[in-house]
Amino acid sequence: MDLYFKALGMHIKTSCEYKLSSIINFIAQFFVMFSDYFIIIALFSKFGNIKGFTLYEILLCYSIIQLGYSINDVFFKGLDDFSDIIINGMFDRLLVRPRSLLIQILASKVSLVRTSRIIQCIGIMIYSIINLDLELNLIKVIVLLLMIIGSVVIFFSILLLMSGLSFFTVQGLEIKSLFTYGGKQIAQYPIAIFKKYIVLFFTFVIPYGLVNYYPYLYFLGRNDNVFYAFAPLGTLIFLGISLVVFKLSSNKYVSTGS
């Protein structure tokens, strides 16, 4: 991890080299996501609620998923752009260094201007919780934290899994967008509002449901099942599988001769 933090410092230094563009991007990133929220608000002013979920409940769910996504986008950008590392031959360089490949990949790229998204997500999260009029106790705070961590873990695992596959396909996979952007679009809402098979898919295949649905019911006080509360821990299984896939494929990888 010392390596990652050292590299983080260097990425900050790089951003400082291009002061104006960094500031503009920082602000732009902040506004990019606002449009999403406006749509939700417009939707609710028309319909009042979606399958029993109110505006602030949806906003909170939305911000938790967005937060997990944004944290990955800022700090683990190297993994997102991993296919570039393979294509431009940077991967060979990583192989001649005595450190784990994953740490080196993560250290290779950070997108600091997108921290504005993280700030925004946290803001909306706090705003929604205040408006939700919930009784917060210690367990609920823990569940909320678990949901956030689970959300980070899921997006990280998807990126890792896709990076593992890009050893073979070399070209970046559009299927990644299907799971990250597409999945994100769906997961921003509690999955219960969708059809049954979608719920099953996002519980057992890509476990978004373990983050934004089961524990969320507990958090909102609609369900007392303790398993529901600690469901986000299940995402660790997904992470484990992704790690194994990544490890196996990086061992199999053969670089080209030129």
Place this chain on the structure above:
Amino acid sequence: MSFIDVNHLSKTFKVAKRNSGLKAALKSFVNRKYVSIDAVKDVSFKINKGEIVGYIGPNGAGKSTTIKMLCGILKPDSGSISINHMSPFEERKKFVKDIGVVFGQRSQLWWDIPAEDTFDLLKVIYKIDDKEYLETKNKLVEMLDIKDVIKMPVRQLSLGQRMRCEIAASLLHKPSILFLDEPTIGLDAVSKEKVRNFIIEINKKYKTTVILTSHDMNDIEALANRIILIGRGSKLFDGTLNDLKAKFGNCRKVTIITNDTLKKFNKKGVCKRTKTDIGYEFIIDINLISISSFVNYVGEYVDISDIDIDSDNIDNLIIKLYQEYNI
């Protein structure tokens, strides 16, 4: 056992075969045919500690593939590599601590910030302790004359300055083997000289083993006391430069300036002929044809307005060598 011991090394690549055009591209998408290419075929050699070895061959001969296998980036299909009693591919993390790699065409320096920052990152990567790091860094900076250079953002450096920083970066952890893949590519004469002198110096001072690939034969001439020539994946020659010259050093490059056109001819001893804007270039073998009889011969057909004879140049030697082995 030698320091570097390579035995019967082979590597084959599968390359998708396709013809040009959209139709062929679509066809290959559905039914792709693969061709096996033997990038490296049964190559063996031994290198002792402290040697500087020039690893040469034309483009696509298998140089980079061999270097990649020696660095542990690529896994050999068959054969074995033992470097300092380690197998590069099997014990990657342990092995790479002891090697330095410079890819002339690929930078490892961070583009937007000073090279010194990359050095600091490498200190963390290789877990070098503070005192040792400072000592090595100062020494390298002094030897390569880059004291002020490393404080500037890399994007503002000249190619020569950048390459010197690049070399310093790959030596911070004091590796006992240095791989240089075209270290002087695109450099001017002065920078080349600086890089060469530095390589000789560290080799003398620290007994660093250097394996060097280059297309610049002057690099090889200045640095390598031993040459391994590879062509079409096979080792063709292994020995000193003097051996090589004794064997093939009878070539001369003859440049003939003329306005006339010369029709094709076959004459013993003429190895290569190229048409230039102002005339022709020949490589001739003086054991088979003397300069005077060659000039007389050509003079019968064209009006020679000027002539230049380039003696014992290693480039010519290599061209001749490539031709000899038909690569």
